[in-house]
Amino acid sequence: MPAAPRRRISEWGSSRLAGCRLPVRSVRWNREELMAIGLEDLIARLGAGIESTPGVCGGEPRIAGTRIPVWTLEQGRRLGASEAELLCDYPGLRATDLVNAWTYVAAHGDEIEAQIRENEEAVSLSGTGPSKARPASIVKTPGVCGGTARVDGTRIPVWQLVEERDLGASEAQLLNSYRTLTARDLVAAWDYAEAHSEEIVSEIRHNAMVS
Numbered sequence: 457m458p459a460a461p462r463r464r465i466s467e468w469g470s471s472r473l474a475g476c477r478l479p480v481r482s483v484r485w486n487r488e489e490l491m492a493i494g495l496e497d498l499i500a501r502l503g504a505g506i507e508s509t510p511g512v513c514g515g516e517p518r519i520a521g522t523r524i525p526v527w528t529l530e531q532g533r534r535l536g537a538s539e540a541e542l543l544c545d546y547p548g549l550r551a552t553d554l555v556n557a558w559t560y561v562a563a564h565g566d567e568i569e570a571q572i573r574e575n576e577e578a579v580s581l582s583g584t585g586p587s588k589a590r591p592a593s594i595v596k597t598p599g600v601c602g603g604t605a606r607v608d609g610t611r612i613p614v615w616q617l618v619e620e621r622d623l624g625a626s627e628a629q630l631l632n633s634y635r636t637l638t639a640r641d642l643v644a645a646w647d648y649a650e651a652h653s654e655e656i657v658s659e660i661r662h663n664a665m666v667s
Contacts, residue, residue, distance in 0.1 A: 505556035511602055514611075516571060517560060519553045522546075523616070523663050527571035529557045534572075535635055545633045547623060575611050594648040604659055605648060607641045610634075614645045615659035 507520045516525045524546055532542055539554050561568050593608040600606065605614040612634055620630060627642055649656045 505553055506560045514600055514602060517564070517567070519549065519557065522548055522553075523613075524549065525571070525611075526557045526560050527568045527575070528611075529554065530561050530568050531572050531575070532633070533558075537633075545620075545625075545629075594644055605652070605655070607637060607645060610636050610641075612637065613659070614648050615656045615663065617642065617645045618649045618656050619660050619663070 505520050506517050506526060508515055508517045512518070513523050513525050516527065518525045519529075529542060529546075532545070533539075537545070539551070542554060543549055543551065594605050594614060595608045596603055596605055601611050601613050606612055607614070607617075617630060617634075620633075621627075625633075627639070630642060631637055631639065
C-alpha cells in the first residue's frame with residue numbers, strides 16, 4: 457500500500473522548523489487504539505492534561521503546567537498553523553499536549569468558541585482592522601490574563617512576548633504567530649518590559665514555576 461503523502465509545509469514554516477529542537481511526533485492515534493476504547497474513556501485519558509486555575513490565565517482551561525490557553529491553540533489551528541508549527545511556537549508543548557487540547561475542544565466546543573469570540577470582540581472594540589489603526593498600549597484588567605500587563609485589545613501578556621523573544625523568536629515570527637498584533641504593539645511591549653523589568657521577570661519566573 458503506498459505511503460500517504462506528507463503534509464506540505466510552507467517555506468516560512470520550514471525555516472521555523474529548522475530551529476525547532478523538539479522532536480515532532482504524530483499526534484494521531486492509530487485505528488486499533490481508537491476502536492479499543494470508548495469515546496468517554498478516550499476523553500478522560502486525554503483531558504487529564506488540561507486544567508483550569510482561578511487567577512491563572514483568567515481561569516480559562518489551559519495546558520497543564522503552562523499558561524497556554526486551549527482557545528489560543530485552537531485559534532492558531534483555525535488560522536492555518538500546523539501542529540508542527542504550534543510545537544515550535546510554544547517550545548514547552550509536547551505532541552500529547554496538542555492531542556489533549558483538540559480533545560478538550562471537541563468535548564467543550566461552545567466554551568472554547570465563546571473564549572475565541574471574546575478575544576476577537578476585544579480586538580474589534582479596540583479598532584483593529586484593515587481600515588482602522590488602534591494606538592498601541594499596554595493595559596491591566598482584573599480577571600483578564602490574571603491581571604497581568606497585556607497588549608490592549610488582546611489577551612496576549614507582555615511577559616509571554618518577552619519570554620518568546622528571549623527564547624529566540626524574531627519579531628517577524630511573533631507577528632506571524634499572533635495575527636492580531638502590529639509592529640507598534642511589539643514596540644509598546646518592549647518599552648513596557650524595559651520600564652517594568654522586575655515585574656516581567658517575576659511573571660516569567662512564576663510561569664516557569666507553574667510548568
